[in-house]
Amino acid sequence: MDSPKEQELLTTNRKALTVNLDAKRYGTFAEIGAGQETCRNFFQAGGAAGTIAKTMSAYDMTFSDSIYGKSGRYVSRERLQKMIDHEYSLLVERLSEEVGNERCFFAYANTMKAKSYRGGDDTHGWMGIRFQLTPNAEPNEIILHTRMWDPENVQQQHAVGILGTNLIYGASYLHHNIEELIESLADNVGNDRIEVDLIHFSGPDFSHVDNRIANLHLVRRGLTNAVLFSPHGEITQPSEAIYKKAVLVERGSFRPITRVNIDMLKCSGAQFVQEPSVQGKDVLVMAELTMNNLLASGKLDYDDFLQRIDTIGATGNYVLISNYFEFYRLTSYFRRYTKEMIGVVMGINNLLEVFNERYYAHLEGGILESFGRLFKNAVKLYIYPMKQKAYRRYLDQMKNGDATHEPGSVSPQTIGGIADEMLITCNNLRIDSKLSNLYLHLLENGYIEHLRGIDESLLEIFSRDILKAIADNDPSWKEMVPEKAVAVIKQHQFFGYRAPSAQA
Numbered sequence: 246m247d248s249p250k251e252q253e254l255l256t257t258n259r260k261a262l263t264v265n266l267d268a269k270r271y272g273t274f275a276e277i278g279a280g281q282e283t284c285r286n287f288f289q290a291g292g293a294a295g296t297i298a299k300t301m302s303a304y305d306m307t308f309s310d311s312i313y314g315k316s317g318r319y320v321s322r323e324r325l326q327k328m329i330d331h332e333y334s335l336l337v338e339r340l341s342e343e344v345g346n347e348r349c350f351f352a353y354a355n356t357m358k359a360k361s362y363r364g365g366d367d368t369h370g371w372m373g374i375r376f377q378l379t380p381n382a383e384p385n386e387i388i389l390h391t392r393m394w395d396p397e398n399v400q401q402q403h404a405v406g407i408l409g410t411n412l413i414y415g416a417s418y419l420h421h422n423i424e425e426l427i428e429s430l431a432d433n434v435g436n437d438r439i440e441v442d443l444i445h446f447s448g449p450d451f452s453h454v455d456n457r458i459a460n461l462h463l464v465r466r467g468l469t470n471a472v473l474f475s476p477h478g479e480i481t482q483p484s485e486a487i488y489k490k491a492v493l494v495e496r497g498s499f500r501p502i503t504r505v506n507i508d509m510l511k512c513s514g515a516q517f518v519q520e521p522s523v524q525g526k527d528v529l530v531m532a533e534l535t536m537n538n539l540l541a542s543g544k545l546d547y548d549d550f551l552q553r554i555d556t557i558g559a560t561g562n563y564v565l566i567s568n569y570f571e572f573y574r575l576t577s578y579f580r581r582y583t584k585e586m587i588g589v590v591m592g593i594n595n596l597l598e599v600f601n602e603r604y605y606a607h608l609e610g611g612i613l614e615s616f617g618r619l620f621k622n623a624v625k626l627y628i629y630p631m632k633q634k635a636y637r638r639y640l641d642q643m644k645n646g647d648a649t650h651e652p653g654s655v656s657p658q659t660i661g662g663i664a665d666e667m668l669i670t671c672n673n674l675r676i677d678s679k680l681s682n683l684y685l686h687l688l689e690n691g692y693i694e695h696l697r698g699i700d701e702s703l704l705e706i707f708s709r710d711i712l713k714a715i716a717d718n719d720p721s722w723k724e725m726v727p728e729k730a731v732a733v734i735k736q737h738q739f740f741g742y743r744a745p746s747a748q749a
Contacts, residue, residue: 257407257433258290260414265292269380270417271344272351273332274300277309278320278370279357279393282406283413298336320358322388322482325371328354333375333384341381350384351376353413359393359401368393368401369484372409374416378450385448387416389430390482392440400438407434408441423454427462442469443482456480457554458547464536464566465545471567471578473531476558486563487582490529493517494565494575495590498538498708500549501556501740505629505703506532507727510562512696513590513627522586522623531563535570552739556730572599573619586623590696593631593669600676600684616683626693628671632704668704670695715742 264270265287274284274297284300287293303309306319313331316324333352340350357370373388391408393401411430419426423446430441441463446454460472460480473481495509510530517523534553539545557564569575576587591599598604599619600612608614672695676684687693706725714722715734723731734742 257286257410260432261286261290261410262292264414264417265290265296267417268295269347269349270296270351271298271340271348272296272353272376273298273336275328275332275352275354276300276302276409277304277324277328277356279355279359279405280402282402283353283355283409286406286410298340299332320356320370322371322390324356325354325373325388328356329373329375329386346380349377349380349382351413351416353409355405355409357393357405359405360396360398367484370405372405372412374412376416378420383449385416385420385446385450387412388443388445388447389441390443392442393438394440395438404434404438407432408439420450423451423459424462424466427459427468428466431466431468436467440469442472443480445480455547455551457551461539461545461547461550461566464568467568470569470574471565474554474558474564474566476561476563478554478558481563484582487529487579489583489585490527491517491523491585491587492579492583493528493530493588493590494533494579495531496533496535496572496575496595499532499534499553499557500708501553501711501726501734502532502560502730503703503706503708503711503725504700504727505706507560508700508703509590509592509627509629509696512629512698513588515698516627516694516696517586517588517625520586520588520625526585529563531565532557533565533567533575536566536568537570539566549740552734552737555737556733556739559729559733560727561729571604571615573615576619576622576624580622584622586625588625588627590627590629592629593671593674596626596628596671596674596693597676599626600680602680612680613683616687620687620692625691626671627696628693629696630668630670630699630704633667633669668701712740715740718743718745 274281276283281300281302284297287297303312309319313324313327316327318324329352332354333350336350336352337345340348351374353374355370355372358368360368369390369392371388371390373386375384375386377384389412393404395401395404408430411432415426415429419429427444431439444459444463445456446459457474457478457480463469464472471483473483473486475481475486493510493514495506495513497506499506514528514530518528539550554564567575567578569578572589576589579587602612605612605615610617671688671693675681711722711725726734734740735744738744
């Protein structure tokens with residue numbers, strides 16, 4: 246059966262019916278924790294006898310353990326994988342000899358934690374499908390993690406059923422176009438009801454898929470606002486990595502990561518772990534890039550994106566890609582997973598951005614509301630200084646349209662008269678007079694803190710100079726980049742690097 250035309254796929258019912266009428270598709274549904282909403286869509290669509298081999302819900306933990314084996318957690322990737330493994334193996338074992346030459350088998354499963362009777366639960370779950378594209382072929386697999394935002398249990402169950410139907414349909418007919426498949430996950434349910442913050446493709450027909458790019462699509466298409474990568478470049482479920490940890494995060498372009506970036510994390514880390522509320526706690530350190538940063542040139546360069554991920558990972562740090570331009574939204578994101586302290590390290594230019602009122606015009610309470618959200622739960626800003634001459638250079642770059650970030654509402658007179666080598670710090674920075682009292686309040690009460698022990702020899706390192714040196718085959722760039730990142734750049738020829746000729 247050929248892939249149906251997009252205009253025919255207007256409803257969840259139509260998607261389920263399309264699968265049901267496809268003589269090749271045949272499989273099992275196993276759903277735990279939010280009813281059997283996905284299989285219900287297929288039963289209600291009609292023609293389910295040609296698609297559904299079995300449905301089940303081993304809701305009781307004892308029964309579930311007896312079928313799938315014990316898991317550390319019942320709503321986990323581990324549990325989902327056991328469900329898929331068991332159901333697919335059983336399907337092949339019992340039916341391959343009879344209909345294996347005619348049918349493409351699939352095993353769909355989910356394990357969900359929907360809103361309970363008592364309420365207040367972290368409502369989320371895992372969902373996946375293992376499926377063949379041709380009879381007797383090696384199967385492919387798609388795994389995803391989702392969160393449900395509806396306020397009521399019944400609504401969450403309904404959303405899970407739609408998402409599951411979208412996944413099964415996408416696996417069957419959109420597997421050739423990963424971006425289209427990802428977009429289709431929100432069909433008929435919307436991003437305001439469900440969030441997909443992790444997706445993983447595997448199998449012979451997905452051998453060309455880079456899962457890092459696939460997860461970036463989740464952010465681009467609004468299915469989630471952030472995705473997290475481990476230092477090894479692997480997609481990581483945020484709740485598992487961040488849960489109950491103190492978080493230290495640095496925002497930047499990291500193109501490439503520089504020794505300045507590392508010095509910022511080193512100095513802020515030394516002060517962060519001395520905070521009374523952080524001592525003895527696990528700390529997660531990460532670099533964060535906003536989607537605006539990745540799209541700064543007007544389009545997304547996937548190779549450039551992967552190069553940044555790999556070079557940051559080489560220094561041992563996690564990488565978060567987010568849609569959170571405002572810092573208060575970023576810290577609110579971390580609050581989903583931890584109540585521990587959050588440290589945000591930034592340069593003077595970013596601090597001025599935080600105090601730029603035009604970014605908060607959409608808030609009823611303006612900049613005061615933004616600061617109330619930002620600092621309400623154990624958040625501190627650690628500020629890396631800047632030399633005056635570097636700042637003046639930054640202003641020139643902004644005027645020429647070359648600066649990564651605008652420096653906010655500051656004027657050259659703010660720092661005029663300071664010697665070129667003098668450091669501009671959060672302690673001597675002059676903010677617009679109408680915000681100066683607010684700034685002093687935050688500074689004097691420890692919400693903003695100057696970074697101590699910095700390496701002043703690094704203050705004139707700029708990413709633009711590194712990229713130019715790489716393009717010019719000027720070896721000086723190696724002195725401006727962390728040693729481990731240098732090795733990765735040279736090995737993989739990142740950022741336009743080309744090895745010198747043997748003659749040279």
